[in-house]
Amino acid sequence: MQIFQYRFPVSPLTITGWFCLVVFLTACSSSRKSTNRYETIVVKPADPALAPANASAERKMFIKYGAYLKIDPDSLSNYTLYAFIDKWMKTPYKYGGNDENGIDCSGFIQRLLNDVYNIQVPRTSAQQFFTKNVEPFHGKNYFSEGDLVFFCTVPGQPISHVGMFLHNQYFINASTSSGVSIANLDDPYWKKRFVAAGRVRIKSQSTISNRH
Template sequence: MKHLFFVSVAAGIFSGTSISVKAQTAVNSVKFVGPQKKSVQFIEGIEIKRDAQSTAEPDVWATKPAVKPAPATVTKLTYKKTAATSGTFIESCTALQFKYAQLMDVDVELITNTKLYTVIEDWWATRYRYGGTSKKGIDCSAFTGALLNETYGLNMPRTAKDQYAICDKVERENLTEGDLVFFNTRGGVSHVGVYLANGYFVHSSVHGGVTISSLDEDYYNRKYISGGRVTQQ
């Protein structure tokens, strides 16, 4: 019996070895059979193939997850602080500043003298009346006198001719905000306005009342005499 048991065990061991060798042979045959094929096949059944239409290497990026682009960064625009802007930035500008910047075709941040434009707005479109001095009607020299007084605290003579007489004369290219501009519309100094910026001035016009006009307009360009700067304290 003992001999029979050992024979059986020995037969089983040799039998198992034989099976293992055959299995390994089968695996090797699966892995290496067909050396002319264009793909390699693994035991797990996963297969990597080249594109049938191209001999290029596989696109390694195709297997990576798509990366969403970073959201765009919005930078808030600011304006440099200069002597011209006096620290005024467009974000804090008022509707009044936008209105007059548009009328004079200038950058809104350059409209810094809000007191001046508030007074102009208060008189805006008041009709012209020769000899008038109120909101019911006002002439050119009365308006410039009222505007300079309310804005700068200056006391002006009543007529355009007298205002011209007390001013230091200023060349047209040197005009600055608050200077007076004089015209010959009826012989001699007969019309006056207050210079603002970019060739524009505010005045009480015979046809438009209190309004803004340009020195480059043909009529005012022809009638222009001089600029004047008030130096009295």
């Protein structure tokens, strides 16, 4: 069944305004309070018909997620990333959680960056936005796999939710309603609350997207 990069810096004035409110931000407090609904992709076991029986585990994974993201599987190359996503998919949301019994948005991104890219970032979504390892930028046309996407989902809290961009406007996140799941930036809920993206720097100063 088919289920259905130049960078722009954030204005210093904008960042200054946000920074004044950082002390009030929590890991993903927005998710606890929001009652809005939005669509997510339900990731199911791979359809055997989608891949040959003798296909490698890597090929099967790319075919599976290529279908969900509506892109050519051949455009996917980071098996470690999608294997991590597949392992955590459907993990329930738990505010402050950090394991497979329950996890929140920033905890999930922290684990993902550490386990897949060997990059360490702070624990909360706001801290992740302001960390020196992340370069904020605007412009959805410049998104690349591995960019972080930040949202304002609670009034007075400029950064309160985070996910990771994959492809074709889809991103992976941990939400209260669906746990670890794939959502679309063009969904009205997320489109209205999107603040900025952030490109994570590795030690060599290149970006995540250039690693693969």
